[in-house]
Amino acid sequence: MSDEILIWDSAEPPPIHQGTIVLWRRLASKNSTTEVSIPALIEKNSNLLKTQYLAWIYDLGHAVTQNSNFAGKLQIRENLSYWWMTPLTEKFNYSRSPQITDAVRLMAFDFWASGQTIIKVEFLSSNEELMSCLQDWCAKKNIAFTFKKIAKKVSKISIKRRLFNHLPLLIQALVVFALYVIDRWDFRKVGVLEWRESKAKLSFVSYLFNIPTNDLKISNFRSPYWANLPDELDLQEKKSNWLHLYIKDSNFPRAVDAASYIQQLNSTSKYQVHTTLDSFLGIDIILKTLSEWIKLRSVLNKLENVLESVPSGNLNLWPMYAKEWRASASGPSLIQNLLMLNLFDSAIADLPEQSVGTYLFEQQPWEMALISAWRTSGHKKLVAAQHTTMLFWDMRYFHNSRTYEIESESSLPLPDLFAINGPLAMKMCQAWGYPRSKLIEVEALRYLHLLPLQKPSPWNPRSKKPFKLLVLGDYLQENTDLQMQCLESAIPILPKGIQIIIKPHPNCAISNSRFSTSGLTINEAPIAQLVRNCDAAFSSATTSAILDAYCLGIPVIAMRNFDELDLSPLRGIGKAAFVSTPQELALKVAELVTSYPENSTPTEIFTLDPNLVKWKKLLL
Numbered sequence: 001m002s003d004e005i006l007i008w009d010s011a012e013p014p015p016i017h018q019g020t021i022v023l024w025r026r027l028a029s030k031n032s033t034t035e036v037s038i039p040a041l042i043e044k045n046s047n048l049l050k051t052q053y054l055a056w057i058y059d060l061g062h063a064v065t066q067n068s069n070f071a072g073k074l075q076i077r078e079n080l081s082y083w084w085m086t087p088l089t090e091k092f093n094y095s096r097s098p099q100i101t102d103a104v105r106l107m108a109f110d111f112w113a114s115g116q117t118i119i120k121v122e123f124l125s126s127n128e129e130l131m132s133c134l135q136d137w138c139a140k141k142n143i144a145f146t147f148k149k150i151a152k153k154v155s156k157i158s159i160k161r162r163l164f165n166h167l168p169l170l171i172q173a174l175v176v177f178a179l180y181v182i183d184r185w186d187f188r189k190v191g192v193l194e195w196r197e198s199k200a201k202l203s204f205v206s207y208l209f210n211i212p213t214n215d216l217k218i219s220n221f222r223s224p225y226w227a228n229l230p231d232e233l234d235l236q237e238k239k240s241n242w243l244h245l246y247i248k249d250s251n252f253p254r255a256v257d258a259a260s261y262i263q264q265l266n267s268t269s270k271y272q273v274h275t276t277l278d279s280f281l282g283i284d285i286i287l288k289t290l291s292e293w294i295k296l297r298s299v300l301n302k303l304e305n306v307l308e309s310v311p312s313g314n315l316n317l318w319p320m321y322a323k324e325w326r327a328s329a330s331g332p333s334l335i336q337n338l339l340m341l342n343l344f345d346s347a348i349a350d351l352p353e354q355s356v357g358t359y360l361f362e363q364q365p366w367e368m369a370l371i372s373a374w375r376t377s378g379h380k381k382l383v384a385a386q387h388t389t390m391l392f393w394d395m396r397y398f399h400n401s402r403t404y405e406i407e408s409e410s411s412l413p414l415p416d417l418f419a420i421n422g423p424l425a426m427k428m429c430q431a432w433g434y435p436r437s438k439l440i441e442v443e444a445l446r447y448l449h450l451l452p453l454q455k456p457s458p459w460n461p462r463s464k465k466p467f468k469l470l471v472l473g474d475y476l477q478e479n480t481d482l483q484m485q486c487l488e489s490a491i492p493i494l495p496k497g498i499q500i501i502i503k504p505h506p507n508c509a510i511s512n513s514r515f516s517t518s519g520l521t522i523n524e525a526p527i528a529q530l531v532r533n534c535d536a537a538f539s540s541a542t543t544s545a546i547l548d549a550y551c552l553g554i555p556v557i558a559m560r561n562f563d564e565l566d567l568s569p570l571r572g573i574g575k576a577a578f579v580s581t582p583q584e585l586a587l588k589v590a591e592l593v594t595s596y597p598e599n600s601t602p603t604e605i606f607t608l609d610p611n612l613v614k615w616k617k618l619l620l
Contacts, residue, residue: 003118007109007134009125010150011562017122022112024105024125025562027580039562041108046392049107051400053100056312058400060088063306070306071410074299076341080372081410082296085337085365087328088307088321091395092364094542094567095476099320100395101564102130103312110137110314120144126152132319140314155478169330173293176332177339181286184278186255187246191262191275196350198273200239202619203351203379205359205370208244208258208276210506211251212526216261219268225360225387227445232612234271238620241354243347244276245366249506280346289339296338300329333365341369348373356619358383361418363396371413383618384415387446389544390425392572393565401433414438419618421445422606424573442614444606449528450551451608458553459535459592466499467535467593470549472527473504474540480508483540483559489582491520495593503530505543536592538585542567550576551602555592557585573605 008014009024014035021035028035042049061071061083071083083089093100121138123131123145131147138145157165164172206225215222221230221242233240244262252258258276265274304325308318328334348370359370361384374382390397403412418434420426421444429439459467471487474480487500500520504510510522523530531537531549539546541561547569550556558568560578570576579585602608 003116004120004122005116005118007121007123007125009123009127009130015124020116022109027562036112038105038108041112042104043566045108045111048111049104050393050395050398052107052312053104053395054398054400056103056310056317057088057091058402059312060307060310063310069410070303072408073303074296075410076292076296077372077376079375079409080341080368080413082300082337083410084368084412085341087324087333090363090365091398093393093395093565097324098564099129099324102127102320103317104565106130106133106137106315106317107312118143120146122146122148124148124150126150129320129323133315133317136316136319137314169327173330173332173335177289177335180336180339181281184246184255184281186259187262187276187278188281190259190279191266191273192279192350194266194273195241195243195275195279195347196352198239198241198352200241200271200273201353201355202233202238203241203243203354203357205243205357206245207247207360208252208261209247209249213251216251219265221265221269221272221274224446227448228610229445229612229615230272232616233619236616236620237271239271239273241351242272242274244274246276246278275347277340277343277347280343280350282346285339285342285346289335289342292338292342293335297330297334300334301326304329337365337369340366341372344369344373345376348377348379351377351379354379356381356383358385358419358619359415361386361415368413371415375413381417382415383417383419385419385442385445386421386425389547389569390420390428391542391567391569392428393567398432404433404435417618419615421447423603424605440614440618441607442618443609443612445612445615447547447551447602447606448608448610450548450602450606451610456532456534456552456554461594466497467495467589468499468501468533469589470530470534470537471500471502472537472539472543472545472549473502473508473510474543475505475507476542477508479540479542479559479561480505480510482561483538484510486559486579486582486585487538490585490589493582493586495586495590498589498593501530501534503527503545505545536589538589539568542569544569546570546576547605551605557588 004019005022006017006019007022007024011025014021014023023035023037025039026037027040028037062069071081074082076082087097091097091100121134121143123134125131126149135145206223211223220234246255246258252261262274262276265272307325357374357379359367371382399412417440418429418438419440419442420429421442426439426441430436474483502510502520502522504522527545527548531552531554534554536555536557537546537549538557539559541559546556546558550570556570557577557579558570560580562580577588579588
């Protein structure tokens with residue numbers, strides 16, 4: 001049947017339309033015969049669409065240009081192509097590349113439309129780049145196309161940020177580079193001598209971030225990323241090297257504070273040597289980075305025409321990626337990545353030969369730099385440690401299966417082993433083409449606090465105690481804002497007598513004044529402590545903190561944000577409830593107050609053993 005369709009790119013209810021309405025970021029109304037939901041189509045065809053997107057990224061890297069593939073043209077080290085450090089291959093849809101969501105939506109729309117006879121498309125949106133892609137799709141199919149621009153929700157941006165954004169990309173890059181060097185100069189040479197003279201054969205690369213305050217007072221290093229593994233190594237008198245990537249937080253708001261902590265660790269630790277990546281800053285590193293930046297930005301800018309000619313089936317997706325590519329080809333991310341690469345080259349070359357190196361696995365550009373430097377310096381086994389959940393739609397963790405089959409100088413840099421933290425992630429790695437010979441299962445260090453398996457007492461509806469709802473915030477401000485808006489609107493219709501405790505993410509504060517009149521409290525205590533004293537948990541759309549509650553059998557409610565792909569760690573598992581409106585949240589809480597289910601045990605998701613048998617076998 002022929003149809004004139006309206007594509008509605010908004011979270012608000014759609015306008016009246018005589019034909020089919022394609023909802024870009026909403027679910028269809030119940031029993032509707034004229035509405036088509038793109039989010040619902042994505043979930044129904046998730047494997048197909050994810051495979052299609054990964055195939056397109058692979059095709060971009062293997063586009064032929066001047067007798068070489070694209071990745072080969074960007075060879076910057078003997079064993080590293082810069083292609084693997086670009087936003088296109090990082091695929092960080094969680095934060096830095098939100099257009100990936102619209103690319104997948106376009107693929108879902110194209111898949112649905114292949115079974116329709118369409119004579120006209122009317123597109124209502126604020127997204128002009130997406131409009132260009134749809135207009136091109138319609139032109140190829142001889143479908144009439146009209147576009148009506150609707151108001152865009154404008155995020156608040158500081159005057160300083162607005163002024164910065166108006167600077168030419170070249171100036172932005174130099175400003176960011178200069179500010180970074182100035183900010184991190186206090187790290188220079190801190191721990192470098194100890195690093196060079198270290199007798200340890202085990203090395204770890206980790207973030208210096210979010211260390212519990214109590215752990216700062218002890219002589220040895222503690223971190224939530226590694227739990228008691230450093231202590232276990234010390235007990236066996238195994239020396240270890242620690243290369244830290246500094247991230248500002250409340251404990252270390254300035255580089256000088258973190259540098260003092262590193263010096264303290266080196267003076268008191270018997271078996272550990274500590275330094276930071278920024279400790280290797282120097283005039284030589286600065287000059288080399290600037291020189292490589294000038295050369296590489298010229299190459300990257302000339303190659304855009306190769307990328308824009310690579311389609312994904314019927315779709316030309318490049319209009320949504322052109323701006324990001326130009327920014328990454330000339331702006332701050334390019335010079336920052338090259339600085340990171342040169343710092344790793346220096347740090348790893350200064351390290352005596354290592355038997356095993358282990359780093360936090362997130363598929364970020366710095367990991368490509370580390371792998372390259374490790375190989376160049378001739379060290380032995382390198383292990384990528386999965387430290388958190390692996391989400392189906394977190395595209396960073398996945399590549400087209402062909403990526404792992406080709407071995408060349410410009411191939412994806414790979415560690416020797418991927419240390420996977422449980423059966424759920426292991427199953428996902430195997431399903432999405434990871435080389436099975438490189439997969440090994442280890443204990444989930446960040447989740448060992450879920451042991452022992454003693455669960456909190458379940459809520460009793462006849463109890464006179466208040467029902468406690470723990471609210472877990474998100475890493476990203478926009479997700480936290482969405483969740484808090486939902487909570488605020490739900491408060492008047494929640495069952496009476498509920499006690500609400502809010503636990504913000506360490507990277508995203510929530511002001512006490514926001515809920516000063518609502519009887520809510522904000523608590524910064526560790527999640528492990530809070531979840532054992534709550535009756536249900538309400539999480540943001542993406543935070544992995546909700547797993548603490550889920551694994552203890554506490555009922556969980558997760559926010560669903562249709563502005564992005566489903567990045568919930570509970571997607572597809574267990575009995576988690578997903579809500580997107582205040583009414584849905586209030587209804588679900590009311591159900592829990594009267595009927596209290598039990599969810600699961602931790603071991604269906606994570607490998608847990610406080611003795612760390614698997615980690616010890618791997619490292620020792």
